[in-house]
Amino acid sequence: MTNASPIALNIASLRGQIAIIARQHSRDADSICLLAVSKTRSAGEVAEAVAAGCHHIGENYLQEALAKQAELRTWTETPEIHWHFIGPIQSNKTRDIAENFAWVHSVDRMKIARRLSEQRPDKLPPLNICLQVNISGETRKSGFRPEEVVDAAADISALPQLRLRGLMAIPAAEDDPARQRRSFAKLRALRDTLQKTCPALTLDTLSMGMSGDMAAAIAEGSTCLRIGTAIFGPRRR
Numbered sequence: 001m002t003n004a005s006p007i008a009l010n011i012a013s014l015r016g017q018i019a020i021i022a023r024q025h026s027r028d029a030d031s032i033c034l035l036a037v038s039k040t041r042s043a044g045e046v047a048e049a050v051a052a053g054c055h056h057i058g059e060n061y062l063q064e065a066l067a068k069q070a071e072l073r074t075w076t077e078t079p080e081i082h083w084h085f086i087g088p089i090q091s092n093k094t095r096d097i098a099e100n101f102a103w104v105h106s107v108d109r110m111k112i113a114r115r116l117s118e119q120r121p122d123k124l125p126p127l128n129i130c131l132q133v134n135i136s137g138e139t140r141k142s143g144f145r146p147e148e149v150v151d152a153a154a155d156i157s158a159l160p161q162l163r164l165r166g167l168m169a170i171p172a173a174e175d176d177p178a179r180q181r182r183s184f185a186k187l188r189a190l191r192d193t194l195q196k197t198c199p200a201l202t203l204d205t206l207s208m209g210m211s212g213d214m215a216a217a218i219a220e221g222s223t224c225l226r227i228g229t230a231i232f233g234p235r236r237r
């Protein structure tokens with residue numbers, strides 16, 4: 001490991017922690033995707049994470065993401081990357097998102113879902129999406145209200161170029177692990193209700209947990225941890 005980069009060491013350490021926490025909760029660590037969130041990081045840093053085995057990369061800002069994708073495409077050595085869009089979506093940005101990502105976690109209104117389906121190129125597989133849920137009921141946070149989710153999912157399941165995979169949330173920041181778990185438990189219960197109501201859907205994804213609340217999210221069933229700081233270090237802006 002003497003030549004390993006700090007990013008590779010962080011990823012190795014995170015995988016160890018995830019394995020331990022998963023075992024404590026009788027879960028299979030392989031069912032948990034480590035999504036490296038690379039907002040504000042360079043294409044070179046993304047390439048380091050990919051080389052360390054993180055093939056799922058999350059981006060928040062479209063222009064920044066497109067620039068990194070273009071740069072990485074010119075590097076012939078870079079292995080396949082699955083790009084996830086996880087940031088706020090303006091409706092004039094949906095075409096570029098539909099064309100350049102495999103996943104969108106932050107679908108927060110029907111208009112965005114309809115546009116993403118219409119604009120997803122036919123030659124690509126359906127776009128995997130999660131509905132973002134405002135799980136802590138914050139007035140200024142985007143996302144469907146929990147009581148809107150069942151109707152939204154039914155409407156979205158009729159859109160041909162989208163594949164609804166589950167739910168995503170960014171709960172209100174909270175230091176107390178017990179409180180962190182309560183928010184994640186709510187999202188999990190909502191997913192379970194939705195799955196019962198819509199048995200034809202395969203809702204295998206709970207996108208929840210970041211650097212500061214990863215353990216609580218794993219305890220409550222997260223299948224996708226969105227991790228920035230713990231992989232790349234403190235953000236520079």
Ligand SMILES: *Cc1c(COP(=O)(O)O)cnc(C)c1O
Nearest residue numbers: 037086210211212226227228229
């Ligand atoms: C930045 C960001 C993350 C990662 O946060 P860290 O605390 O740096 O791990 C996860 N999810 C979303 C939606 C983000 O914007």
